[in-house]
Amino acid sequence: MEFTDLTIEKIHYSLLKKEFSVSELTKYYLEKIKKEDKEIFAFITLDEKGSLILAKKLDEKISKGQKINLLTGIPCAIKDNILVQDIKCTAGSKILQNYFPPYDATVVKKLKEEGVIILGKTNLDEFAMGSSTEYSYFGSTKNPLDKKLTPGGSSGGSAAAVAAGFCVFSLGSDTGGSIRQPAAFCGIVGLKPSYGAISRYGLIAFASSLDQIGPMAKTVKDVNIVFESIVGSDKFDSTSVDIPKNNRKIKIKETKIGIPKDYFIKKIDAKIERAVKKAIKRYEDMGAKIEEISLPYTEYALPCYYIIAPAEASSNLARYDGIKYGWCEKTEVDLLNFYLKNRGKGFGPEVRRRIMLGTFTLSSGYFEAYYQRAQKVKKLITEDFKKAFDRVDFIITPTTPTPPFKLGEKIQDPVLMYLSDIFTVAVNLAGLPAISIPVEKKQPLSFQIIGPLFSDFSLIEMAKIYEA
Amino acid sequence: MKKNISSYNKIEKRTVEHLAKLCRLELSETEILNYQNDLSKILEYIDKLKEIDISNVRTSFDFGRNKNIKRRDEFVDTKGSLDIPEKIIKLMPETKDGYLKVKKII
Numbered sequence: 001m002e003f004t005d006l007t008i009e010k011i012h013y014s015l016l017k018k019e020f021s022v023s024e025l026t027k028y029y030l031e032k033i034k035k036e037d038k039e040i041f042a043f044i045t046l047d048e049k050g051s052l053i054l055a056k057k058l059d060e061k062i063s064k065g066q067k068i069n070l071l072t073g074i075p076c077a078i079k080d081n082i083l084v085q086d087i088k089c090t091a092g093s094k095i096l097q098n099y100f101p102p103y104d105a106t107v108v109k110k111l112k113e114e115g116v117i118i119l120g121k122t123n124l125d126e127f128a129m130g131s132s133t134e135y136s137y138f139g140s141t142k143n144p145l146d147k148k149l150t151p152g153g154s155s156g157g158s159a160a161a162v163a164a165g166f167c168v169f170s171l172g173s174d175t176g177g178s179i180r181q182p183a184a185f186c187g188i189v190g191l192k193p194s195y196g197a198i199s200r201y202g203l204i205a206f207a208s209s210l211d212q213i214g215p216m217a218k219t220v221k222d223v224n225i226v227f228e229s230i231v232g233s234d235k236f237d238s239t240s241v242d243i244p245k246n247n248r249k250i251k252i253k254e255t256k257i258g259i260p261k262d263y264f265i266k267k268i269d270a271k272i273e274r275a276v277k278k279a280i281k282r283y284e285d286m287g288a289k290i291e292e293i294s295l296p297y298t299e300y301a302l303p304c305y306y307i308i309a310p311a312e313a314s315s316n317l318a319r320y321d322g323i324k325y326g327w328c329e330k331t332e333v334d335l336l337n338f339y340l341k342n343r344g345k346g347f348g349p350e351v352r353r354r355i356m357l358g359t360f361t362l363s364s365g366y367f368e369a370y371y372q373r374a375q376k377v378k379k380l381i382t383e384d385f386k387k388a389f390d391r392v393d394f395i396i397t398p399t400t401p402t403p404p405f406k407l408g409e410k411i412q413d414p415v416l417m418y419l420s421d422i423f424t425v426a427v428n429l430a431g432l433p434a435i436s437i438p439v440e441k442k443q444p445l446s447f448q449i450i451g452p453l454f455s456d457f458s459l460i461e462m463a464k465i466y467e468a
Numbered sequence: 469m470k471k472n473i474s475s476y477n478k479i480e481k482r483t484v485e486h487l488a489k490l491c492r493l494e495l496s497e498t499e500i501l502n503y504q505n506d507l508s509k510i511l512e513y514i515d516k517l518k519e520i521d522i523s524n525v526r527t528s529f530d531f532g533r534n535k536n537i538k539r540r541d542e543f544v545d546t547k548g549s550l551d552i553p554e555k556i557i558k559l560m561p562e563t564k565d566g567y568l569k570v571k572k573i574i
Contacts (some may be wrong), residue, residue: 086555102555238537303514314491320494323570325559333572337494342492344510346513352495356487360507361514363490373517376525414506415513 003028006221015062022062022073026055029075030243033119033166041141042151042161044080045088046120051075054117072115072228077161077170080121081128082213083202084108087118088318089202092126092136092154095326095346104200106237107230108170114229119167122157126348127317128178128206130154131420134411135350142407145187150422151403152182158216159186161271163442169217169226174209176305177399177424180436184399184446187438189223189463190216192424194454195431196228196241198233198260206237207312210305210428220437243454245446250461251268253287262298263423263429269402275445278397279437281397282466291392295384300377300425306418307361308429309321309372312349314358314367320346353414372411382430385450394462395450399436403444410421422450435463478508 003025014020027371030048037043058073076086085108090096104112111118125135133141133156141156143149144164151160156174159182162170172179174192183190192213198213205211215226223324233240259280264273282292322328322342329341347355361370388395401422410417427434427448433456436448451459484504488495497501546552562569 100555100559101550102552102559168542180560197509297520300517300520303516306514322561324568325556325561328561330561335573336492338472338571340489340494343492347493349499352491352493352499353503353510355493356484356492357501357507357510359491360483360511363487369518370514372527373520373522375527377517377520379527380520380522381526397547415509416508418513447561 001460004165005218006168006205007219008070008074008225011074011168012068012072015068015073018062022055022058022117023052025073026051026075026119030120031224036164037166038079039142039147040160040164041139042157042164042166042391043077043120044090044092044120044123044136044138044157047118050087051117051119058115067115070225071111073117074169075167076111076117077119077122077158078108079124079155079158079170080212081124081172081173081204081206082108083204084121087120087121087299088397089204090138092124092138093347093351094137095320095322097137097327099326101202102184103202105246106199106234106309107123108202109141110230120421122155122161122170122204123152124157126351127204127213127313128154128173128175129313129354130213130242131156131177131181131417132405132407132410133182134407135348137348140407141187142405143444144198145442146404148406150185150407152185152404154178154182154401156182157188159183159188159190162186162188162216162218169215170221171213172216173206173211173213174210174424174428175207175309176428177421179214179216180399180424180434180448181420184438184448185404185444187442187446188218189435190214191227191435191456191460192427192433193227193231193456194243194433195223196239197243197430197433197454198230199232199237199327199455200390201234201236204314207309208316209312210309212428219422220435220467223435224460227456231456241454243456243458246274250458250465252283252465255394255462256289256392256396257283257389258291258293259389260293260295260298260395262295262395263397267401268398269299272398272401272445275439275443276396276447279447279466280396280438283454293388293392293395295388295426297377297381297384298426301381301429302422303416304374304377304381304429305421305425306357308378310354311362312358314355314362315353317347317355322346350414364368378429381426385426385430385432385452389452393451394459397448399423399448399458402403433459435459436461437466441448479504480516
């Protein structure tokens, strides 16, 4: 049996027809990872034993003729900032290198109820702060399309795992583009849902007003299946809501797509521009109406993000002190020096940079000039989108300004690295859903479709039309 | 309003030292100098927001969902997670007789 290019549905029907077992499938993926991941480094932790035990149990269930779900037996990978009970969760950081979570994140609990096989935990920039996965304490992930290139970040391990064929789907988290940008760089599909559509309970917090968990897979259809299994309100996350499912049918001839001229700027790579225009043309040929729109506050989204996200990070990361859990240096020093040493050595350079930046912009005398101003700009950006969605149904932009860059290329210059997210951050600030899709399959040139707040289901339908 | 970035062109070294202490981060001399450069560059970049007139904008934190989420204050049965306290204690770097050991404060 050939296991390449498997989708969730293909596996499901093969399992029902007993063409192969969950154990055979799981073994195939584990062997492939063990053989090929030395060069990619998509995984921080593999749960070989747990995966095989569960696979065997599921096979018994199938052989007894018990009903299975669409996701039963589907091998997947989880970003290492999302908690899976009793499996080490590092957030890519030295300070959490020995952290074994006592509980499951809500998304993980839901996936486990469906019967997925969690093969392991994937690499990320430390605490999801980065755009290349190079800021992981455990080492850089390489792009499976070309190992000299970065897979993007921060969910670079999750994107690389799918692109390399190490799993069928993965979960990532997106605070400023961390699902969409690596999906684009690795030539796969990645969805950043509306803020609140999916519970964040059990996601290690970075910037709580922007963070959102989302699925990554090779096809929109697979992303859709996973999304449907994890969507919904949760009593453990009071920002989560139930989003409407009704407005799902898309009539492409009655659909208006807005193209914001502010995203087609001089800095954009010619190959990306050509590819995205090709994708737009495809929708136009199917009968969609294309309209040029303007989102005038676009250029302020990135500086706004770099005030809000580090400010929230600086308070969220205050909890890591080496006292209750996490790495600490066993030395005989007083409390202050204990904190200083654990945090100084436990966090990597980018995380420390952002903690200091956030502490600065929140400090007395600067709060109004930075954080409060940024919150107001965030509102202007949100209104930009609201006005646009009065005129159009969806917005299409490039996901990234350039194709994947080389490993090491931007690591020395934080501002240059931040610019990788220039097209993705506005969506997080406005809380909107957006999906990144490769223009051509397995190519690192992608476009993103943005929808109105809570239009996630229609947005996915719109993306399916492209894939069909 | 046109931007005025000169005031933050370079933040002072002692500001970085003070920040590091507030953040409880021990930094080497080289690291302090590097962060002085990085933070100055980043602040110059984010100062772009000063171009915008925000005098008529009201702050909003909630994407328009301004309501309290409440629950009853009552006992919840946590069957199946009875071993969680032990697991939490196991994560503690230093314990004595099942208690978390902390540094002396006073």
